[in-house]
Every structure is written in structure tokens, then in C-alpha cells.
Amino acid sequence: MAGKKVLIVYAHQEPKSLNGSLKKVAVEELSKQGCTVTVSDLYAMDFEPRATRKDVIGALSNPEFFNYGVEAYEAFKRRCLASDITDEQKKVQEADLVIFQNKLALLSLTTGGTAEMYTKTGVSGDFRYFLWPLQHGALHFCGFKVLAPQISFAPEIASEEERKAMVASWAQRLKTIWEEEPIDCTPPWYFGQ
């Protein structure tokens, strides 16, 4: 949809991977729609995942007892969070749609195991189980409306043809992504009744 801003949070080390292809096709399709697409390529940026004292610039509000949550909140209010954090917060704030694309995160992800393994009776359990902490605990908690995840199962053991179909199905979905209704991000979606 023309004029919309999209942020893709991308976490994979290899551009030639299926993850790389899924990211590429998303940038292409969404740009073609007239969207402004920004990619946060976490590995390429060497993004710091540790939550430490370095996230706060200058003095702490309580240097005697370091409480990350309190210090980060105070630093947020005083605009003293480190720029690697505020840069990303700004991107999220400006975006109309955020696509997290990562082997083990949200919305668009690839798995090691097959679809059969990620069922209620499969060895890994229903795939919705492992989405709970991320989709509900992180995204929903932060106020996002959550769209259905795009899961590309087991690309490493899929044929080249099947991998192409995964990329094509993602590109196809993106064509009408703006018409999708968010999921009802509550326990029944994840665990049934």
C-alpha cells in the first residue's frame, strides 16, 4: 500500500539462505507497492543483544544497586538511552508494519524441524506453543496487533522446488498483507480451549 512504512527486523548470518531470499522478496514486493522499506539486519549491524549498564549514557539513577528495568526506564525519560537502542525504537515507532524475520522469532520464521514435528502430538509440540512467549509475551505485550505467522518449515531438508514455493507463497501473501486481520492473540489461539 503506497505510502506505508515497513520495518523488517532481520536476523540471519547468510544472505544466500532461504531467510535471505524471504527478506529480499519482501523488500521487492513492498517497495513495488510504494512502501518505504527499512531493514534492520541485526547480524550485519553486529547488534548488541546483551542488556547491560552500557545501554545507559551517563550517570545511573541508583549506582549502588543496578536494576536494568528501572535504569532503562529512567534513561528513556531523560533521553539517555544508548543510540543503538533509540535508533531501533525510532524505526519501530515510525513503521506501520513491523516484520520480524528470524529463525526463532515472529511472523516470518524458518524452522529446523518439519511441519509434522510441530503438531500437538509431534516431538516439538504445536508450533503455536513456541510462539507464545514471543508473539504474546513480547509483541502483544508491547501493543502490537499480531498478524498470523509465516512459517517456512524445514528449508534445509526441502527440495529446491519446495524452497522456491516457500518464497513465492510469502511474496504472494505480501500482495494483500494490508487487508489481513490480526489474530486473536489470546491463550485459545495458542493452546486451544
Add this chain to the structure above:
Amino acid sequence: MAGKKVLIVYAHQEPKSLNGSLKKVAVEELSKQGCTVTVSDLYAMDFEPRATRKDVIGALSNPEFFNYGVEAYEAFKRRCLASDITDEQKKVQEADLVIFQNKLALLSLTTGGTAEMYTKTGVSGDFRYFLWPLQHGALHFCGFKVLAPQISFAPEIASEEERKAMVASWAQRLKTIWEEEPIDCTPPWYFGQ
């Protein structure tokens, strides 16, 4: 139990926190029992959590296409994994009991929310839901027998007396930790029938 080796994987920034007290009391109680206790203090060690090419020493088996899983497995076989990884692997291998203690990990953890919030009908859902990816997907998958988690709910809004009770209950549990049966780490434990 005298002679047993215990590894505590500890991840908190502030030694004076409740997490710090729980770690301290575990070291004391287990040492008193005659165990050899090792602590991996991840923040103090500045442990690198990113899975990158740097984890492999020397040449890659396929430099044209970086697949972390493949490269890590090959490097493991050739004994070419970086020492920060092999040091920790060695500790895990030698341990009879591994206690992961972290705000958001296993066995001994503290939460931000109260016990009421972590129930089936609470805003955060049953606490067992968020344990699934870690306890089942990581620990059980890696062959651990998983003991029941020790959850200290919402220390930040608890009274000093309640926090002391949390530490005491952990110390008490550790006295008979070697007699405990592991949980049945399957979907019914997490999601009911």
C-alpha cells in the same frame, strides 16, 4: 550430596539483587553438602550470546554459504570451536546437576509479574507456557532430566520479609534436591490434557 558436581549458570547484572541472593545461598548450601560448585556468571564474564562465524576457529567447511548449525557441528568434531564455548561445554559435561538461574530461563528464575498474573486466566498465561521453549525445547531436547522450576514471583514488589522467605525456601529445597524426581517433561505438564 558429597562429591557431586554442580554448575550454576547465572545471569543477572546486580549481585545485591534477589537473584544474587539465590545464587549465593545455593553456593553455600551445596558446598556445605560437600558438592563442588562452579558458577558461570554470564554478565561478569561478558559472555558472548551471539551465534556468529567467530565461534569457529580457522577455515569454514563451506565459506561460500555460512550455515551456523553445519559449521558449529563440523567445528565440534574437529575440536575447532572457540574456547568460550568449549569451556562452558566442559562444565556442563562434568556437572551432575546444572542450575540455570536467570530472569527468563530455567529451574530457578524470578519474574516481573505476580503469581496471579501467571495463571491460565491471568494476563500472562500459565507460567508453564513460557517454560515450554526453554525447558522442553532446549533442556529436554539436549537430554537433560528437568527438575521442577523454582519460581520466585515478583520480588520487586514483594516485602523484604517475603523476599527473605523466597531465599529461605530455595535454600530449604536444595537440602533435599538430590532426592527429587524429574518432571515428566511432555506437553501435558505444560498445557494440561
